[in-house]
Amino acid sequence: MIFNTSIDVAYLIGAILFVWGLRLLSSPDTARKGNGYAAVGMAFGIIATLLDPRIEGGGNVVWIVGGMILGAIIGWLAAKKIKMTAMPQMVSVFNGLGGACAAVLATVEMTTMGLDMGAEVIALAALLIGSVSFTGSMLAYLKLDGRIWDSQVTWPKHNRINQVLLVIVLALFVYLVLRSYTLTLLVVFIILALFYGWSFVAPIGGADMPVVISLLNSFTGLSAAAAGLIYGNQLMLVGGIFVGAAGTILTILMCQAMNRSLMNVLIGGFTATGGGKDTGDQVAKSTNAIDTSILLFYSKSVMFVPGYGLAVAQAQKVLKELDDLLEANGVDVKYAIHPVAGRMPGHMNVLLAEADVPYPKLLDLEDANAAIPNTDVMVIVGANDVVNPAAVDDPASSIYGMPVLKVWEAKHVIVLKRSMNPGYAGIQNQLFFHDRTKMFFGDAKESIQNLVSEVKNL
Amino acid sequence: MIFNTSIDVAYLIGAILFVWGLRLLSSPDTARKGNGYAAVGMAFGIIATLLDPRIEGGGNVVWIVGGMILGAIIGWLAAKKIKMTAMPQMVSVFNGLGGACAAVLATVEMTTMGLDMGAEVIALAALLIGSVSFTGSMLAYLKLDGRIWDSQVTWPKHNRINQVLLVIVLALFVYLVLRSYTLTLLVVFIILALFYGWSFVAPIGGADMPVVISLLNSFTGLSAAAAGLIYGNQLMLVGGIFVGAAGTILTILMCQAMNRSLMNVLIGGFTATGGGKDTGDQVAKSTNAIDTSILLFYSKSVMFVPGYGLAVAQAQKVLKELDDLLEANGVDVKYAIHPVAGRMPGHMNVLLAEADVPYPKLLDLEDANAAIPNTDVMVIVGANDVVNPAAVDDPASSIYGMPVLKVWEAKHVIVLKRSMNPGYAGIQNQLFFHDRTKMFFGDAKESIQNLVSEVKNL
């Protein structure tokens, strides 16, 4: 009795650790600790289940331990070997496997036990959601990893097809519940569910996969909760629901961060890279205050490149404030002053002196170009012509031959300006489409003010 | 059946509204709406209870309606008639009555029904907590309202007495549960509980009463939850626990805001006004970034009075930022420049020009003094001698006769400086002890930076 209770308490602790862990995970400072808490919570749950005396049956320790060791090794290796950049794909795979796990369980339950109707509904739901999560995640993985292109898996009128498919699956669901259930029908159902998962993700743009993964992740959570109902296990139930809810909110937040609605994302058919502004064929990637602030905050060296836009926005003082904040956190901050930046000789000097930027922080063209390759982040504040690579590599350009700041040699480039419009010289700037460049659109002063707020919150 | 379920759903909605309401209440923008939500939640609960067909008995509608109307009228009038400044007292009274309500219920339950041991424990707990909350709140009210002074109700070794009292009460509790229970003993228990509530609050400083009220409020919540257990009512249970938890956190936050621990507050014996810094006999009231930011944000007109401290802290630019933020929200911001502020003629002008404060915002002595009586908040930024009332009202002072800024004629005065130290002239400043003055200690730049962050979060 007391042992049983301990098991229950262990589950309870597991649930609390899940909540607390995810709570800590949502702030950069504590995120790592939060992940640890959640992992401990999971350990509580697994150990409690392994020891729970109330579960009667064969025991089958070998099978369990075998499966666990196998899974742990694979999971561990996959997580450790994967390249940093491929992590989202990995998450997608993991999530798919979680969904598959739920689907397998539900299948077994459907086939082996005599379930009452309620339990049948729940098991079928777990089966459906788990299957969708499985194939959907796998396709998301393939897309994210660049192994499959959107065009390879989309058909004409894909969204319509998906709607029809969904209706069929649900009809079969109801039929299975209300009418007699046969193994064949179940298999058909499983196949349809798996197929629907694939087809559901197929028309969604590759760049939107993170949103999809988050959504499928909350699906997996729900399927776990459903499984929890089947087995009468509170931790699964609570954990699943909790993750389901958190995942849903997260999905919505991710859409908001891209200025899109979830519907908009799911209906799909978007360009390969969402969130940017198009100009002709090329697409520039855009970013926002939160990501940029964290990028700046956690880098070793930052260099600002002020231009005429700084003057127009009168952003010199907030820029200095951002500088101060970053310096206070050990970031090395410099300013690269191009000789013709602005609209009069010494324009940037006037502004930065007004903001009291100490002179030793101002680098002229040569010093700046020497320092750029060792700089983590270049922040271009309303400059354009003076950072135009055409001066270096496009002999046809009217500014070819002019010395410019080679900002693209740094690790990251953030460009603060209001639009894709050209500067004084009236020429396009390839920098904006560079691999390492992200555009941060908006009035420079407002943008920097937002950065300041975000950095303060870190 | 369906009706019963509707009742349950109504309770559920009530609970959700409580949670959502309190959530909205914790941000200034939505606070009012939050209060409304919670009130609607309460209406759901009350109406559901009135209609619940599962409650069998006499009905006694007249009694119910009579009691409700009576209570509603009294509550409404009390809330509407009370002076703004006396609201905390009022809350204390309300809270005490809530506790009394729980205590009365528990008493009735104890006397009328044959309870099993578990229920008895719960009822006694409700009785105890409710009673303590009742008398404690009443004393808190009397103290806050200035009707009773700390010294009138504290005895020597009061804390020791309280400990003994607590032990006795708890012992009686256990005895009542485990051994036979008699009406006499119950009455003794009630009296002791009531007395303990009083005695518990007695030694705590009058200025700490808000913390005590918050604590007693969470007690009331717990007693409501206990009553919920007795009556098997989820809304009472959940609502009570929820308020209990929220109240506890709130109590802790209130202590943190005063830089004290809860224990420190409860052990009591503090000066009549906590949180300030002492200088001789007089005590200055201190404030913080959050309160000041809200005060500034929600006022119509603010006037900054810069002094030498602004220069030392080099806070001119953040001050301008604060100005911009306030202006953007419709606050009228001015600067009062005293002719001898700083350490050289025109010192403040140099600084404010550096921060690009437009000249028309700078008022000289005469204009400023004319405008001060119509100003909501004066913010003294590192000035001292130039706002010293001794120049006006203390013929013995070395600066008597010098024209100063009569900042004390405004509605609120916030003084930003690092300590109670005097300025250049080396003389004490009575302004700091003025009724309407609050000291905001710290380096002016840091303080203003904090204000900026807070205002941004509003």
Add this chain to the structure above:
Amino acid sequence: MDQIIHFINDNLLLIYLLIFTVLLGFEVISKVPTVLHTPLMSGANAISGVVIIGAIILIRRSATDDYFSLAFGTLAIALGMINVVGGFAVTDRMLEMFKKKKK
């Protein structure tokens, strides 16, 4: 001890619910500006008036001639109602100052 274990066993869901409610209470309040402390306290106080439901149940359950219960119950209802109505009303008044502006 045994009883506690029993209780836990019998009321597992309830315990989950209570703990999650407590967590929710913490989470909801955890970042509140000082200036809202008093209104929040006042609002929470109004909610704690939910105990009035108990009073209503008490009276509705009582026999029509159980004057003891009726009297005390009515007293409890009145007290609770003061807490509820007064609490919400006074909170609303406190919050009037916040309605002025929008960002």
Add this chain to the structure above:
Amino acid sequence: MDQIIHFINDNLLLIYLLIFTVLLGFEVISKVPTVLHTPLMSGANAISGVVIIGAIILIRRSATDDYFSLAFGTLAIALGMINVVGGFAVTDRMLEMFKKKKK
């Protein structure tokens, strides 16, 4: 309909618990910086591996010769374990960049 009502009646506490869990889930996530979206998704994903508990229960319950259940159960355990272990490990790696500084 009837069944739903029945269900509500029978599982009132459970429903409270579920709704409060959902509220808690919302509340906990609602203010998270964009840069944490991916780690958070990954962490949430690892937690959703809690379904492995079901797989363990399944096997423990199964007869020692119910190879169908055992096989599928073991498959489920392995899948779940990959999700759990891989999930937490990958989240931890993602979060390495955040350990550098303290304010």
Add this chain to the structure above:
Amino acid sequence: MTIGFLKDEGGAITPIVPSNISKLNELFEKVYVEAGIGSGAFYTDGEFEGAEVKSCKEIMATCDVIVRIDGKIEMDQVKKGAILMGQFAPFNDPSVAEVIAKKGLHAFSLDMIPRTTLAQSMDVLSSMGSIAGYQAILVALQYMPRYMPMMITAAGSIKPSKVLVIGAGVAGLQAIATAKRLGATVEAFDTRSAVREEVQSLGARFVEVEGARDDKDAGGYAVEQTEEYKKRQAELVQEKSATADIVVTTAQLRGRPAPKIVMRETVERMKAGSVIVDLAASTGGNCVLTKDGEVVNHNNVFIIGDSNLAARMPQDASIMYSNNVVNYLKHIVKDGNIDLGSQDEILSGSLITK
């Protein structure tokens, strides 16, 4: 090729500073400088290491390229086929190119370098204009009997000076920036519409006269405006000047006399002790009372006519001028030669003898 640098008659600025000689030695076989060329900028002849100090005559007789800031080179004494470099202002006197060509010489006029982004490092008008704008405020302060910044002091409250800048090109913008730095309230005027944003970017107010002729196609230079417009502008100037403590005028029209913007009555309405600095003095001045090279005291309003304010700061002016010249030479000299037939925009734009 050899290059020689001559000194302006009485000019303080030198077109070559010692630190630049080594760069020239990479482009030319030999570098000559006139004796005493750097004295106005505090350089002694001995500092010009790497160059040979010679007399003006010798340089003219021997060098392939001859540089003199104002371009006033005795053509008769110059070697045939030599290249002259200076500011010949062909837009003011179109005959100058012809005269030089007739003598069998070539001439690059540095004031004809196109005002493009690429050519900025050679643009002497920009660098000297910038200095002139800065000095305009300083010279005004030399005459103005009042504080420029606001001062609230125990001895009285002083209002900030009002500065009005007419023509916000390179010099005007720098004047704005300098006056702002010193705490003045600055307003500025210009006929080009693009200037509005530039003025505001320096924190000054732009006073717009509506109805200005558009100028998009004039290569950045101002076009002459209609009578109606001029009238309204004059009125607004009258208005603003009456309260201004300092007026800086820089409005110029290439190849035409400077527009008359500040009238006699305007000046007479100004407060005693106010100052007008007229940078357009050499082309007639924007103020009717301006006398080039003089300070006129008109009823205690000082009108400073000076188109050569850069000379008030000879050292930095020399350094910048010299840098411009070197950058220019680096651009046009290819393998020790100057290809006079080049289609390069900068070279052909500034070659006036074609």
Add this chain to the structure above:
Amino acid sequence: MTIGFLKDEGGAITPIVPSNISKLNELFEKVYVEAGIGSGAFYTDGEFEGAEVKSCKEIMATCDVIVRIDGKIEMDQVKKGAILMGQFAPFNDPSVAEVIAKKGLHAFSLDMIPRTTLAQSMDVLSSMGSIAGYQAILVALQYMPRYMPMMITAAGSIKPSKVLVIGAGVAGLQAIATAKRLGATVEAFDTRSAVREEVQSLGARFVEVEGARDDKDAGGYAVEQTEEYKKRQAELVQEKSATADIVVTTAQLRGRPAPKIVMRETVERMKAGSVIVDLAASTGGNCVLTKDGEVVNHNNVFIIGDSNLAARMPQDASIMYSNNVVNYLKHIVKDGNIDLGSQDEILSGSLITK
């Protein structure tokens, strides 16, 4: 009582401006001003409404109170028992009070007003010192051939000028503020320890020479320092000046010659075109090469000795001086009388004939 204002010999500043006359009419029966008193500050005699314009002689013969900035009033021509007001500098020449008293006259020396918070509105040393500090930078810029602010331009990068201020009293602080405004890198020296924070509050760097004598009891004025200290200070100044573009010195000791801080060798190490502005020139100067009232060119380093820089800005200087005088009179005149026996700190502090 009647009051009369006299003009300094050749002085541009007037101790009374027209706008203040009405205030004086409340204190005195009659107000007289010398003819032409305001001309240096651009005021005509006609503007002095409410006052009577008279000759110097007449004023001396009739007025009860006679004000002249420099205090040089012909005592023999003054009415017996009259009160003289001016800056008599009794700390430099202690006999002056005696001389005046012997003639049966009374004298208030405005430079003896205590430097307290209350007296600030009457403190002519502060108001004039402040102007002098501001002008010190402007006059330096008149001579310096370089930009003051930093300029990264296409024609080269110009480093900001280095300004060194020695003695950061009222004038020194204002010089610091003005140089900072114009973008210079500013360092400052002082022997008083309290000044450090004040210097930093203006964004400049304080160069501390350790071991300075304490000055807490000297009423805000500096005390003379030890030999050892002087030596180390001189060394540091040598160091800093060698790289400074502008040195402003304001160090004064009441009643003693100004300390010699900038030595000949120091000056000789300075860059050509650099400028020293010596505000202590009238008491001997802080630089050994200073000549009062002259600009010395020592190897192209300009040493400007001028203790009366406020006169470069006569209009505002007059307004402020006049405000000081009026505030002072308001304080000491009670019911149309001046109580010479008053114990008031300000009155008795400045009354030198006791």
